[in-house]
Amino acid sequence: MKIAVRMDDIAPGMDWVKFGRFKALLDEYKIKPLIGVVPDNQDENLKRTHEGGTSCDNPVPEDFWGYIKKLQDDGWVIAMHGYQHVYTRKKGGLFPLNHFSEFAGLDYDRQFDMLVRGREIMESHGIGTDIFMPPAHSYDKNTLKALRKAGFCKITDGFGKEPYFWNEMCFYPISFRLDSDLKKKKGMTTMVVHTNTVSGKDMEKYRRIFKENDIMPYGEYLKMKAVKRGLCGRGAEYLSACVKHLLVKLL
Numbered sequence: 001m002k003i004a005v006r007m008d009d010i011a012p013g014m015d016w017v018k019f020g021r022f023k024a025l026l027d028e029y030k031i032k033p034l035i036g037v038v039p040d041n042q043d044e045n046l047k048r049t050h051e052g053g054t055s056c057d058n059p060v061p062e063d064f065w066g067y068i069k070k071l072q073d074d075g076w077v078i079a080m081h082g083y084q085h086v087y088t089r090k091k092g093g094l095f096p097l098n099h100f101s102e103f104a105g106l107d108y109d110r111q112f113d114m115l116v117r118g119r120e121i122m123e124s125h126g127i128g129t130d131i132f133m134p135p136a137h138s139y140d141k142n143t144l145k146a147l148r149k150a151g152f153c154k155i156t157d158g159f160g161k162e163p164y165f166w167n168e169m170c171f172y173p174i175s176f177r178l179d180s181d182l183k184k185k186k187g188m189t190t191m192v193v194h195t196n197t198v199s200g201k202d203m204e205k206y207r208r209i210f211k212e213n214d215i216m217p218y219g220e221y222l223k224m225k226a227v228k229r230g231l232c233g234r235g236a237e238y239l240s241a242c243v244k245h246l247l248v249k250l251l
């Protein structure tokens, strides 16, 4: 199976030491990922200092947006990861991996307004994107409608072995269970990484995965042919998300 890499929770206050270590690994294997950038982060969980690190390890870039632009120019793909990354609703929406959300559960006008504000912030720094990464994977019908209206046509979420169209949006699936997906011969998926919480053991695992598997640049994933998905496919995906939610809770 071909694997693309996505990194969540990219914000000015993230753990830059851990980000830097993971980026060095990506650079070593010449992997260009998708990164989900929060336009106006207000989530205290994403404002971190690195335990045991020094500011010399990987200093915070003075110009956050300039740094993101540089990554984009270097072939990294940028998605907008919500607006402020604050969970105000206890909703899982149409892909209920989690039962909280920034977007799902809000009315259409509010969601549209948040998307436009986020988009304006990114564009004011010269960063354009039509890819949305819903915080907590939570979105609903209003999110999809508002996304289309705000000029987004791609979502990094869902389950499946190839990109698919549904509701006039193109979905780029993420891995259901990475270990079993890695054993499959056909298809493609996304490995999701939260660098803020990556441990030394995780880093070893990622190194092994990069060494032994077919990792594609995210830009290549975006060029793959998307198939149509009907209601049955979406129903199966919804159930899979419920199962995954339960498994994560139990483990």
Ligand SMILES: [Zn+2]
Pocket (backbone or CB within 6 Å): 008, 009, 081, 085, 135, 136
């Ligand atoms: Zn997030």
